Amino acid sequence: MLTCKQVSNALARQDYASLPGLKRIGLRLHVALCVVCGPYNRQVMIMQDAARNFRKREDAGEHPVAGPALSGPDKERIREALRQAPKKTAENL
Amino acid sequence: MPESPGPDTAGLGTADPTEWVDLHGDYLYRYALSRLRDPEAARDAVQETFLAALSSLDRYDGRVEVKYWLRGILRFKIVDHIRRSSREAPIDPADDEGILDSLLFKASGIPTTRPDPWHFNAHQAMDADLFWEVFQQCLDRLKEPMRQAFVLKMLEDMDSEEVCKVLDISPNHLWVLNHRARSQLKTCLESKWTNR
Numbered sequence: 001m002l003t004c005k006q007v008s009n010a011l012a013r014q015d016y017a018s019l020p021g022l023k024r025i026g027l028r029l030h031v032a033l034c035v036v037c038g039p040y041n042r043q044v045m046i047m048q049d050a051a052r053n054f055r056k057r058e059d060a061g062e063h064p065v066a067g068p069a070l071s072g073p074d075k076e077r078i079r080e081a082l083r084q085a086p087k088k089t090a091e092n093l
Numbered sequence: 094m095p096e097s098p099g100p101d102t103a104g105l106g107t108a109d110p111t112e113w114v115d116l117h118g119d120y121l122y123r124y125a126l127s128r129l130r131d132p133e134a135a136r137d138a139v140q141e142t143f144l145a146a147l148s149s150l151d152r153y154d155g156r157v158e159v160k161y162w163l164r165g166i167l168r169f170k171i172v173d174h175i176r177r178s179s180r181e182a183p184i185d186p187a188d189d190e191g192i193l194d195s196l197l198f199k200a201s202g203i204p205t206t207r208p209d210p211w212h213f214n215a216h217q218a219m220d221a222d223l224f225w226e227v228f229q230q231c232l233d234r235l236k237e238p239m240r241q242a243f244v245l246k247m248l249e250d251m252d253s254e255e256v257c258k259v260l261d262i263s264p265n266h267l268w269v270l271n272h273r274a275r276s277q278l279k280t281c282l283e284s285k286w287t288n289r
Contacts, residue, residue, distance in 0.1 A: 003201075004203065005201055007202070008203055009202055012202070012253065012271075035206070036201055037201050037202070037203045037206070039206065039208050039210075040205055040206070040208050041203065043208055046215050046216070047278070047279075049215075050219060051247035054248065055248065055250065061120075063123035063124060063127070064222070064229075067126060067229075068123075068126070068132070069118075069119040069123070070118045070119055070122040070136070074136055075114050075115065075118050077140070078118065078139065078140045081140060082110050082147055083111065085147055
């Protein structure tokens with residue numbers, strides 16, 4: 001039987017979605033049913049859902065926030081820094 | 094179409110890092126901006142990433158796509174930056190509004206039994222692409238060190254212990270920062286999303 005403190009500590013420690021199966025089920029059940037810690041911890045879990053979702057979208061290729069791109073001059077500056085940098089090539093490794 | 098180094102590429106000799114700037118620079122910059130908020134810091138982090146990648150090309154074994162290999166390096170640079178900037182502006186122990194000392198928190202690990210409910214269906218909203226632009230805007234509005242705490246713990250998915258080391262704070266303090274971050278994010282999202 002999980003206590004509120006155990007549930008809260010588990011959520012503070014990690015994403016509930018990465019808990020092993022039985023632990024996750026137990027936690028979700030407690031949060032769904034508990035009048036003391038349920039409402040607050042449910043909101044903690046919603047934020048975890050949001051963060052996880054955001055990260056998943058980032059992993060899918062395009063950044064979820066369209067935002068500004070690196071400017072042409074900035075890119076050229078970086079390319080120039082790369083050209084100036086000492087190189088390790090197949091020959092001198 | 095430039096030949097994009099894929100899993101078959103051994104990285105040595107065939108990969109051209111200057112091409113990578115065009116292929117992956119924007120993605121890396123947006124990622125850095127998402128975590129650091131400051132364009133100059135983000136630019137620096139991206140440049141450092143490419144330079145570090147160049148000097149460790151021999152260690153790229155092609156097992157992950159170049160983009161995500163570079164991003165892995167970038168994430169270290171991001172954490173470094175946050176570590177440095179939190180040393181420059183040391184974080185005062187939180188004024189925790191008495192939460193940590195309350196009986197409720199000590200017994201149950203929560204600050205309230207009656208948080209204000211969400212003003213909209215958050216899970217439904219998460220299906221919309223636009224929601225994530227609003228999410229980032231609200232993240233950007235968080236004050237430091239709450240923003241950094243949230244970024245490290247929730248977006249970089251770091252262990253609490255590691256986050257505490259980077260920010261040089263106690264676990265309780267981290268909890269308070271994240272509690273505040275969640276609370277302010279929620280309020281901002283409620284306002285911006287319902288008024289979009």
